[in-house]
Amino acid sequence: MEQVQAVFSAQRQAREAELKLQSLRLRPSMGGDDGMTLTAEVSAELLERALHVIDDSGGTARE
Template sequence: MMAEIHAIFPGGSGAREAELKLLALRAIQVQGGTDGSSLTATVDEEVVDRALHLIRQSGGTPE
């Protein structure tokens, strides 16, 4: 099963870093928002906790 995660990055800081880390985690898909301060990632349910941790570690807030 897949899970979709939305995240906001205040001021855009860390969004690109999180995107690269999520891709390294083998996210199915990562889309950066047009504003540069958000992203949406589709990940396998087995790695949801790790994905959320990477987002927070990069300065983001999962929604």
């Protein structure tokens, strides 16, 4: 499992990514006081899809 952290420029984008990651059966957790970061444990087989979801939602991912 990889831990992926993502940063977004708006809470709306972070929430969108959170919901999409949940649809992949992942359990992202929102972090930070601003609600614009999230962290998720991602299996190797879902890593590329998760990174795409984050990018598509307007976020920047760090593994």
